[in-house]
Amino acid sequence: MLKSIFKTNVRALSQASVMRSAYSLPKPVAPVSTEVPDLKLLKFDSNGQKDLYAIAKINNIPFLVTKGDKIVLPYKIKNHDVGEKLNLNNVVTIGSRNFTYNKQDGIPASAFQLTATLTEITKEPKYYVYKKKPRCRRLKTVEVEPFQTHLTIDEFKLL
Amino acid sequence: MPVKAIPKVSIPRNGVSSFVRPCYKVSLQYCNWGGSSQGVRDFLTHPNKLVDRFAQNNKDVMFEILSKGGHPTFTFHYANGQKQAVDVRNLKVGDVARKLQEYMHRSGNEPFKFNHKVLSNNESVRGIWSPFHVAKNDRHRI
Structure with missing residues (x-):
């Protein structure tokens, strides 16, 4: 064809x-949820799997990523150390420039490999929040310095 | 006519295929006499051997312990050439350990507020939308 x-x-x-x-x-x-989908067209169309993107969900929030991208999460990942490789297995969409394969309840993990390296756990720049209590003319000053986690997409390919 | 190669500059991307921890050296500086160094002294001489454990768990980081007058500071050396001195005066043992762990996880880059989700150096994968690339029968008709 x-x-x-x-x-x-x-x-x-x-x-x-x-x-x-x-x-x-x-x-x-x-397709049945466990069945591996036929992603031949994506393989053909993606310039040797270079121009391929995935929409992966972390804590049910979608992130459109390609290989080498950096995901910036506005919180601290717990129970993981810097340098660890995380397997992103909740992928909703895999696509190239012309084709998209989309499955809302998750593409079976045997169809692709998507891993991210936990590269950094830092903080955002410090800022101040002024809090006002009723019937008190003074303002409380609170320092806020939220955590930030950086994940780098280490590997993304169709299997 | 000779074929010219398209020049491409390689971008350092730590974490793609291999990862090197950016923090390579920590120097823990404390005073043997001052009261503000009490937490650091407790940390160094803890019965659970906290410093030993830190060193064992992070073998790619060099630990240096300096005894020097004045308030205690931890200096973190990062691979991008940055040196960050962190003030640890009057901290309890747990807080000292937490500070140490936190700054070892960093890369030494300037902290920044990021109001988007993904930082990318790649070209747009889906391309720019254009009405002329849509097949004629799929186009919007008025």
């Missing part, structure tokens, strides 16, 4: 959309 698309004299720019519409003709059957 792919070969026949490339043979036809379509403009390079609009090729992607043609490919996309060509692929959508056989309606994909909803």
